[in-house]
Amino acid sequence: MKVSSFHIAACACAALTFVTLAPQGAAAKILSQPEHGKVPLKSADVLAFAPEGVLLIGDGPSAAIFAVQTTPPKTPGKLTSPIAGIDAKLAAAVGAPAGGIEIMDLAVCPTSGTAYFAVRKQDDKSPIVLTVNGAGEIGLLDLDSADYVRTALPTDGAPVSRISDVAWADDKLIAAAATQEEFASKIFVAAGPLKHDAVGALHSAETYHVQHHKWETKSPMSTIMPFTEGGKTYLAGAFACTPVVKYSLDSLSPGAKVKGTSVLELGSGNRPQDMFTYTKDGKEYVLTNTLRFHHEKRPFGPSPYFTVRFERDLLGEEENVNEKALLRLNKSYEPATPRVVMIDGYSGVVQMDRLGETDVLVLKQNADKSMELAVLPLP
């Protein structure tokens, strides 16, 4: 089945020079009667943009997603030159030495190209969102005086420790989370427009583990990506060890179990970080970067962080799924299909987000462990 384009959320930022993907139903409001004041964030685990310039911030200790209205930047445009030592520069802006912050996530405002970093200041655990505009200037998102909506996650009594990922899918908020006590896969959904202190619905997910050759409910998702296919909305999720699974979001009912379909296996010993779709030369692809936690034992390249591109049609696969799903590697760890390729130029990419039609903004770890913010062309 042909996979149609998912409409990337566009923020209400100024420049439209390098974005052509219009938000679907952009007139629909994302926030309904937002609160104004200090956003009571405990942790900024993950970031993603919804339409209308709304930044979604996943906060595990609060078991909530905060949707914060952002304002257009004064200096739109994509980063003109790489920033070496970006981690130290971000740390210095909040008065911390290098290593005094942890960069939790990176998201790019789709229309302005401004980078948003979720940061934790280590000495007092302050959750901070910093921005870097096209000129390389570092800014601070004002969370002391903002319009925002908090959406609580029902947890079934399980204490949420961390939001794994968050996304906006056409008209709803989607999140994946990990709990401290359970090795479980949970999908949270809240219908838009988001109302302050509304509670989302919780769904347990079953996943077919391709390598394991078994259905299981026990693996939490690392990264999620909504997409549309045949007029229906789906969620693609990637897991450690590393199946790519899709779930239908159109037939969910609260508390129901969602059964996913595994369409691809990227290889064991890895944890996916980010994932998005794009089109190049008329063909649609998905790009995903991955941390290989068994890099020391069996490296896939010079860095533990590697990136692969796969054909987006694989998400529409209906026949070769689950136990017949495509494997990236054969038993000898050799490439098993030309439909999935490793992108050498992306070695070391720790975080990434799409930057317009042709580029990707990447947070890249160099061989000397220094961090760099750079723009790479879509492969």
Add this chain to the structure above:
Amino acid sequence: MMSATLLLLTLGAALAADAGSPTITVDGEPTRVIVSRSLTPEEVAKLGADGPIAEPAGRAWLTLSLVGDAAGRPPTPMFGSYELRGGKLLFRPRFVLVRGAAYEAESFAGDGPRSPHLAAAQYAVPMLQRASTTVVAGVSPHLPTLPANVLKFYVTFSAPMRQGRVVLEQVRLLDAGGKELVAPWRDLELWNADATRLSLFVHPGRIKQGVNLRDDFGPVLEPGKQYTLVVGTDLVDGAGMPLARAFRYSFTTAPELRSRVDVAAWSIAAPKSASREPLVVTLDRPLDRHLALRALTLVDDTGQDLLGRAEVSDDGRRWTWTPTTRWTAGGYTLKVDPVLEDLCGNSPLRAFDHDLEAEQVDVLPPLLERVFEIE
């Protein structure tokens, strides 16, 4: 409010100290400061009336930056708020300063760091002058012998800890020869809300059978061997202090446990009516104590939840429940939430490593409640 001017190094020697030199003043805590500089009437006129000054405008006259080369030159100015008051420009950093770090205030002639600075002052934040006191308060499970497919450990600390992925490298598993096991943990740090309890999952891909990770690298723990879990003093608490002492827990491993929790095999010792004696449930195996504390509940014969205090014994094999009021004679039900797990992730519904389409593996339907009588 305590107010004391600290180390002031006037580098603009040609200028008088009160003609634009910055001053760093401690604002109550050593990690909070107010930076100020005086302005001439002409300079004040450029900034306007007393009151808040926009951050970009303030930075043209005064900045505070971390001292060090890591962030490069020119230094990155810190975020904060500016205020014009009585001929002085004041700067309050948005975030607290870091103990042990040094900072430099610089003043400029209204053109920011692009112009030569007029003067500078430095301030070094003192380290905490106290000994480390934070320790590991306990590890769960903490038994002499664990199944080789034990899924997770909870490490509880006596105070909130500093978070970060590095903690997954600072809690180590050693084999009997003291050699460190490589990458034993699932690569995701999971803390409770106040960062006093860390959950460490032994990598599930090396527990599950038939997964490449286990096929290639083998299980993390093998039966019949000795291991030691070590929490090193390189872990840092929330105040930036290392642990006061390392923590070591040695255990041997038994054969893997790959069967579901058998609620039918639990033994229930019912107390007498009119007493407040605890109900004692002897379990078929040690359970995850944190899950057991919230997954087991009691209702009376009308379905009403009972109030009381649940405890799990140190060996995880006994669950006790003490009511807040005296027992009355009648029927009761112990309800089991299926989130309950043993030490290996096996639940009452299914074993951790289980094919959901092969239900014939567990012939009997799962049991999620036990009925008992109080006489």
